[in-house]
Amino acid sequence: MSKQPSSHRPRKRFGQNFLTDEGVIDRIAGAINPQPDDHIVEIGPGQGALTETLAPTGCRLDVVELDRDLVAGLLAAFSIYPGFKLHSADALKFDFSALPVDGEKLRVVGNLPYNISTPLIFKLLENAPLIEDMHFMLQLEVVQRLAAEPGSKHWGRLGIMAQYHCHIDHLFDVPPESFFPPPKVQSAIVRLAPRTTSPWPDCDEGQLRKVVQAAFAQRRKTLRNNLKGIIDSNALVALGIDPGARSETLELSHFIAITGALNA
Incomplete structure (x- = not known):
């Protein structure tokens, strides 16, 4: 079953493709398994499809949304939850290190726009010590690069640096028809879990x-x-x-x- 798209017109310059397939949304929520004592950061909540599964858990939920036209709708829908806070900001410029309190770690989730996914992942890897795990919807090719093994055509800079910091799991693929508008590429869900102890503590x-x-x-x-x-x-x-x-x-x-x- 799919949610009906709202009157908001997805903006190409923001790389917006809104997830509407409720089965996929539930599957992502199941992979994240949000808990009341979690501090979750959602990047690009869009129209709140995934936010709807996170906010009611009672977790502390910071959402970072660039498109100001979506802010009013998100505030109207989720401000009733005491743990909800919206940041109208560009995730590439956002200071994620300002969010954790009392030594807690962040759980980061999001349907990342394809045009910023790689630089944003590199930015988050710089904050890896502050993060418990990350669950992202990405272009399938990006997930294949993140989870690649040596000798494959996908093995390169992104996978090497991501695997230096994290354990990576390619969870499942998501077809174009799960979105509005349907993207021209396949998508996938990936989990990145920063290493608690580095096997290479002396590496520069x-x-x-x-x-x-x-x-x-x-x-x-x-x-x-x-x-x-x-x-x-x-x-x-x-x-x-x-x-x-x-x-x-x-x-x-x-x-x-x-x-x-x-x-x-």
């Missing part, structure tokens, strides 16, 4: 980002070429890495080893 994350970015600057080139000026071939061989290999064949641990060699 900033340096790792630079190594990964350089390694994937030109996917068809070898490590020898992409990492020229960063680390030489002999040093790669000493780490047990073939300089003639392509970056997508390396595991996360290899990139961390390269980063460690630079700081040795």
Whole structure:
């Protein structure tokens, strides 16, 4: 069963595709499993389809909505819940670190606009120590990149840095007809759970980002070429890495080893 779209016209510049399939909404809510003592942050609540399942649980709920035309409707629908607070703001510029109180962790959810999903995920990864978990609706290809394994065509900068910070689960796919208007791409739900303890406590994350970015600057080139000026071939061989290999064949641990060699 689907909800009927309201009179609000979805805005292309905001990347708006409103989720209307109640079966999918219930399935997402089941995956999140909101509890009364949770502090949940919903990014891009839109017309409140998912908000309707979160607010009644009694959780503390902060929603961040960019489209001011949707603010009045959200306030009218959800201000009756004492834990509800609306922030009329751009999630890419929003200070998520200002939300937690007394050492609590945030649970972040949202149907993320495809045009900002990757930079927003990178922004949230910077706040990973403040976050318990994240459940997002994303373009299927982005979820495949997040959950990719070495050697696959989807393995790259996004998956490596996300997996450095988080355990990642591709939960289920969502077809275009679950939205209004239907997007031209497949969507999927993903869970990102930040690691409570890093397996690589001595890794310089900033340096790792630079190594990964350089390694994937030109996917068809070898490590020898992409990492020229960063680390030489002999040093790669000493780490047990073939300089003639392509970056997508390396595991996360290899990139961390390269980063460690630079700081040795």
